Amino acid sequence: MTLTDLANPSRFLSLATRILPWLAAATALLLAIGLYLSATAPDDYQQGATVKIMFIHVPNAWLSMFVWGVMSVAALGTLVWRHPLADVAQKTAAPIGAAFTFLALVTGSLWGRPMWGTYWQWDARLTSVLILFLMYLGLMALWRAVDDPSRAARAAAVLTLVGAINIPIIKFSVDWWNTLHQPASVFRMGGSTLDRAFLIPLLVMAVGFTLLFLTLHIAAMRNEILRRRVRTLQMLQASKPRAAA
Amino acid sequence: MKLTGRGLRCERGQREVFSGLDFMVAAGEAVAVTGPNGAGKTSLLRLTAGLLALAGGSIALEGGEPDLTLPEQAHYLGHRDALKPALSVSENLSFWQDFLGGDAAETSHALSVVGLDHVAHLPAAVLSAGQRRRLSVARLLAVKRPVWLLDEPTSALDTEGQNTFAAIMTGHLAGGGLILAATHAPLDVAARELRMGAVG
């Protein structure tokens, strides 16, 4: 199977139908193992049991950035190769990415609540995720605002790439803004300081969630291809005067 | 029923378009307003529809419903189709029919007359220009009004559409309606001509 084969929407449909069950099964298996491992993981000596929220917060936060990466690659596909499948990949990733970003926000605020005493702190990490969430919503609004899918795809691709360049700048600015004021951050997870007992469940969960995204994305792409096919057929039906009546 | 205009004067942006214009349309009669571009054909229709203010003269409908104004008893079919692309064909038509007070049973009949019944569930966005025009013609059928003011009604229609539309107009005239139409192409029904020249 070469890349050009994959790029054919009909081939993609048959391939998607074949691999989706396997992918879904692998996702379910990994998530089950991950859930078991995080349930049995020990408490943190500082945070107690609330550290368990980390096992779902971090994968969601990782996906919020990973999905934007996927969209950026698809955006390149749209702009450079002008391929319709890249448009479809871009469009369907946005709502799924927005959902994961939303979950990262909510789990983050639930994790912070016991430490801060409020549900929301303008903490550097959480604030960056919030801005990312707004960007996802803006992108979805853009997709809905333009009727013609291929024109929407090009506009969205430009916005996605600008966003990808801008995200580090935003992150840096927010960090700088935040150090001026210094609220306590609970999100300390430098790789080396993290205990092995946390690291393994976290990794399993992260891989499980990534697979979950891939499953959902491929399924959503399949739906979008079908949706476009329906639209084309509707146009065809409309242009045939009364033939079908 | 008789529609008369006397001594009509029309001004657009301080420029006089026409003045001293008289016209008369009787029940069951069609009048084709012809003339070169800029003679004021569209303006005359919009004056009659109450969509432009008269600069002089008067327009009256005799024998209509006494407590309704002329615009309330008229249909105006302009260049713009008054359709929302996001709504389906039947949603568009049934909105106008609810809003203008037509008979709900007429919707599907009107759609089949203009030949759009097979696309009733599709969004109006996928329609071609000619089909959009047919859909706005369906509005004239779904809601009964005695006076039809038509601005270039057959533009964008194909031959078959023009024939359908001619039949629709004939039906309207036979039912005692009256038609005032601005047109370049000849109307396909027996019509008196009202020639408007740039010289007045």
Next chain:
Amino acid sequence: MIALSALVRRDVRVALRVGGGALIGVLFFLTVVVLMPFAVGPDLALLKQLGPAILWLGALLASLLTLDRLFMADHEDGSLDVILMSRTPLELACAAKALAHWLAVGLPLIIATPVLGLLLNLDGAATGAVALTLFVGTPALTFTGMIGAALAVTLRRGGLLLAVLVLPLSIPVLIFGVAASQAAISGPLPFGTPFSILCALSLASLVIGPFAAAMSLRQGLD
């Protein structure tokens, strides 16, 4: 009555289907509120104090800036001509259009308020007070803004000109809306006084708005 409810249903449907016209209002509200802490700093005590004002400003801008297409879209596609000629009084048709806009844009703003209150560290009572004042005050914003939207058709201009025309008209609503929410949170004024003035403003705009808009649309015929 059928005519008016048909108009409301059509406008809400179009707003929800096309380009997320309604949802963009909420997104704009969210963005404006999120921007504020970057300007004033993440100090929760300060944000709590400014919270009602920030929420009111956000809601005001979101509901007024989405208004400029209210009549313009109908004018461009010719629907306005048919509405003008109908047997429904133009004033009522204007009121129905404004109501539809409020349902599609204003109501989601009020529903989003609790979430945004969380970001600004408002407690339950304060969020409730802001949401209540918005519920009473946003119709006034829509119905006054409608006058500007009708003028936009007459002048054939939209956008910023509309904002410049309409924003000063909305100052009374802003004053009493924020005053009522502040009164509910910290006093010293009783909540009832500014709140009843806000209600009065809303009721007055329900009457004045449709008449002024209809007058403006009739003048703008061409």
Next chain:
Amino acid sequence: MTPLGPYASFIVTSYALVAAVIAVLIGWVMVDYRRQKARLHDLEASGVTRRSGRSAAKIS
């Protein structure tokens, strides 16, 4: 399973929320698939085909 301590409700809420949102995503994808399939089927039943001699149902 270790005891969840004083903040059990936060932990349970966050896991439940994640589960709920993911369930909604899965549901949306599945419902959408059925709907598009049904529409395609209807369109084909009314005699519209994309290309001559090749039905969209065969492709997927």
